[in-house]
Amino acid sequence: MKRIFIALYLVIGILAKSKANQVDTAYISTASLHRFDGTWEYTDDKITFKIVLKTEKVYNTIYNNYVDFVIGHHLYIKDGKEMQNSIGKKASLENGYFANKQISKNVLRFTFHDQGKSNSGHAIVELLPNGTLSWELKDLEGMRIVSKGKNLDKLDHNFYVPTKLILTKVK
Amino acid sequence: MSGTQQNIALSDADISELKGIYNSGINASGQATTSTNGSQVSNFIRNLNVKWGNYQAYTRDDNSQVAEFELEKENFMLSTRQQKAGDTVFFRNKTEAVFIKLSNGKRLSVFMKVIEDFNQTKKSVIANLHYKQIPSTFTGSIIFYTLDRHFINGWRYNAGQIVAKLGTPGAASANSTQQVNSTNKQVNVAKPTCGGVTVYWEEDCEYDVVLDDGTVYIYYNCDPVIDDVIPDICDDLAQGPPGGGVLGDTGGSTGGPTGTPPPDTSKNPCQQAAFLAANTAFKGLLSAMQATTDGNQEFGYTYTLNTDGSVSANGPSVGTIGSASVDINIPPTSDGVIHTHFYGPTNYPTFSPADIKALFDALHSGDIKNTKTFSDVLVTFGGTYMIKIIDPVQFAAFAANNLSDDHYTAFSDNYDLSQQLYAQANDNTTSYELALLSMLNNSGLTLMRGDYQFGSWTPIVKQNNQVVNNNCN
Numbered sequence: 001m002k003r004i005f006i007a008l009y010l011v012i013g014i015l016a017k018s019k020a021n022q023v024d025t026a027y028i029s030t031a032s033l034h035r036f037d038g039t040w041e042y043t044d045d046k047i048t049f050k051i052v053l054k055t056e057k058v059y060n061t062i063y064n065n066y067v068d069f070v071i072g073h074h075l076y077i078k079d080g081k082e083m084q085n086s087i088g089k090k091a092s093l094e095n096g097y098f099a100n101k102q103i104s105k106n107v108l109r110f111t112f113h114d115q116g117k118s119n120s121g122h123a124i125v126e127l128l129p130n131g132t133l134s135w136e137l138k139d140l141e142g143m144r145i146v147s148k149g150k151n152l153d154k155l156d157h158n159f160y161v162p163t164k165l166i167l168t169k170v171k
Numbered sequence: 172m173s174g175t176q177q178n179i180a181l182s183d184a185d186i187s188e189l190k191g192i193y194n195s196g197i198n199a200s201g202q203a204t205t206s207t208n209g210s211q212v213s214n215f216i217r218n219l220n221v222k223w224g225n226y227q228a229y230t231r232d233d234n235s236q237v238a239e240f241e242l243e244k245e246n247f248m249l250s251t252r253q254q255k256a257g258d259t260v261f262f263r264n265k266t267e268a269v270f271i272k273l274s275n276g277k278r279l280s281v282f283m284k285v286i287e288d289f290n291q292t293k294k295s296v297i298a299n300l301h302y303k304q305i306p307s308t309f310t311g312s313i314i315f316y317t318l319d320r321h322f323i324n325g326w327r328y329n330a331g332q333i334v335a336k337l338g339t340p341g342a343a344s345a346n347s348t349q350q351v352n353s354t355n356k357q358v359n360v361a362k363p364t365c366g367g368v369t370v371y372w373e374e375d376c377e378y379d380v381v382l383d384d385g386t387v388y389i390y391y392n393c394d395p396v397i398d399d400v401i402p403d404i405c406d407d408l409a410q411g412p413p414g415g416g417v418l419g420d421t422g423g424s425t426g427g428p429t430g431t432p433p434p435d436t437s438k439n440p441c442q443q444a445a446f447l448a449a450n451t452a453f454k455g456l457l458s459a460m461q462a463t464t465d466g467n468q469e470f471g472y473t474y475t476l477n478t479d480g481s482v483s484a485n486g487p488s489v490g491t492i493g494s495a496s497v498d499i500n501i502p503p504t505s506d507g508v509i510h511t512h513f514y515g516p517t518n519y520p521t522f523s524p525a526d527i528k529a530l531f532d533a534l535h536s537g538d539i540k541n542t543k544t545f546s547d548v549l550v551t552f553g554g555t556y557m558i559k560i561i562d563p564v565q566f567a568a569f570a571a572n573n574l575s576d577d578h579y580t581a582f583s584d585n586y587d588l589s590q591q592l593y594a595q596a597n598d599n600t601t602s603y604e605l606a607l608l609s610m611l612n613n614s615g616l617t618l619m620r621g622d623y624q625f626g627s628w629t630p631i632v633k634q635n636n637q638v639v640n641n642n643c644n
Binding site: 028060061062063067069094095097098099100101102103104107109111118119120122124138139140141142143144145146147148151152153154155157 | 259498518
């Protein structure tokens with residue numbers, strides 16, 4: 001019996017020491033990001049455009065902590081035909097965080113992966129006072145060099161989903 | 172404040188004495204206090220009601236005593252950037268009555284007018300600014316008047332440092348023409364001297380406060396009254412206005428000789444940048460470009476440094492309205508390229524991934540005649556930056572792994588991710604600077620940051636996740 005107590009004592013001691021040696025990684029939660037969570041949709045006679053947003057805890061490799069980012073997926077249907085759909089696949093809206101938190105906590109900027117091209121763009125979403133969500137796509141800005149009459153920029157600056165809409169929360 | 176201070180409490184008798192000094196002082200010359208016309212345009216103090224219960228008083232290390240009282244807010248806003256309805260305003264004003272009792276018993280009583288410009292930091296520090304106590308991030312102007320509202324002197328600050336002594340507000344009116352603007356208001360359109368700031372004076376503004384601390388607000392319903400100019404005192408730059416008529420000129424020289432020859436390849440990047448910082452014409456070009464960052468399109472120039480020290484600018488290349496890009500052709504004689512980023516909540520305040528790619532495109536196409544002296548300059552709403560190619564071979568290798576068609580999207584996405592991660596603990600501009608510096612690691616490029624007036628360039632690097640100045644050795 002005495003041996004059992006000693007063994008238990010040692011096990012508890014090791015566990016306690018193990019916990020004491022753990023470095024707690026901080027988690028900085030940003031509650032205001034959760035306001036963007038949900039399914040947002042625009043629909044009319046011709047198109048349906050839907051995005052699904054969710055706040056997720058991600059590891060910040062720079063500061064060795066956990067932070068909240070919003071990620072998302074999109075669905076675009078035109079004339080009854082599914083044009084793009086990332087739902088259930090790799091997120092097409094990544095790194096969603098305040099575009100400039102010093103100015104507004106109602107505006108997020110995402111890296112947006114348009115399935116119609118290889119290079120990314122920016123998706124800007126803004127929570128509007130009436131509860132709807134403004135959606136806008138922006139091409140990545142930059143200088144473009146023209147040499148010997150030819151523009152050297154080969155990136156595709158078009159988007160193949162709607163670039164500006166007001167979305168309503170449906171879920 | 173230099174030295175130390177010891178806070179003191181004022182008695183009712185003290186305040187009563189100061190009220191007497193104040194009332195006597197403000198009525199000394201019988202100036203109108205509410206007029207908005209004529210000669211009063213450069214008097215930036217109208218509301219003379221002192222908040223006598225709101226003060227800071229202290230004894231300085233020279234045994235003089237200072238008491239500062241804030242005045243009630245004016246019904247107008249002074250800024251150095253013309254606002255449009257719906258703009259987010261990053262200017263704040265305040266007026267303090269400052270009473271100084273010197274150790275020999277003599278008194279000095281003045282008004283201190285503060286025009287804060289926190290467009291770069293997006294964080295106002297005006298509440299922490301007091302007489303000779305200037306926060307390290309304060310940018311703007313501080314102007315002193317006698318109690319009867321005669322101008323004494325003024326100072327322009329950038330990041331807590333004095334960058335210019337100001338002349339008399341409105342003195343440039345003699346050097347200006349009067350026009351009627353679109354709202355049928357009379358405005359002074361200044362002919363700039365060697366430097367200075369245009370103060371936009373607008374009345375009865377209303378704001379929508381966005382943040383709890385009120386540092387940011389949306390402006391509307393302002394009534395533009397008049398523009399005014401505070402010239403710099405700059406006798407040492409007596410050779411005339413730099414860069415006049417820069418925008419719209421094509422291929423012309425933007426300024427006279429400065430007496431300094433163009434940089435040669437034996438100079439290091441800092442020495443080359445120092446040459447540009449000393450070139451009045453070049454600074455004038457940057458200043459004119461900076462003025463466009465309030466708009467909604469990008470501009471670009473290339474420039475050539477002439478043997479007599481003058482600068483020939485080619486341009487402007489003009490981007491599409493609303494589009495954050497500009498197409499630029501680099502002629503074979505060019506010593507550098509400059510382009511702008513206009514203000515937008517989601518626009519890059521530093522070089523974007525595409526800007527880095529464009530630099531490589533220019534190098535790869537053979538459009539850069541001399542990589543050792545070529546400068547890629549960016550003027551944005553948040554700052555001014557320069558990239559120098561330190562090692563063309565390393566840059567080419569970096570580009571192959573990061574900027575080629577197969578890799579560019581990952582480079583761009585990683586830049587964005589890095590910026591958003593840095594944004595967790597930094598202001599917006601700093602987060603972009605850190606992300607850019609991270610992405611340019613081992614690129615063969617060096618990044619420099621210009622000061623507010625383009626008078627100096629400092630290499631910046633990332634150390635311990637902070638942006639720090641670097642030397643050129």
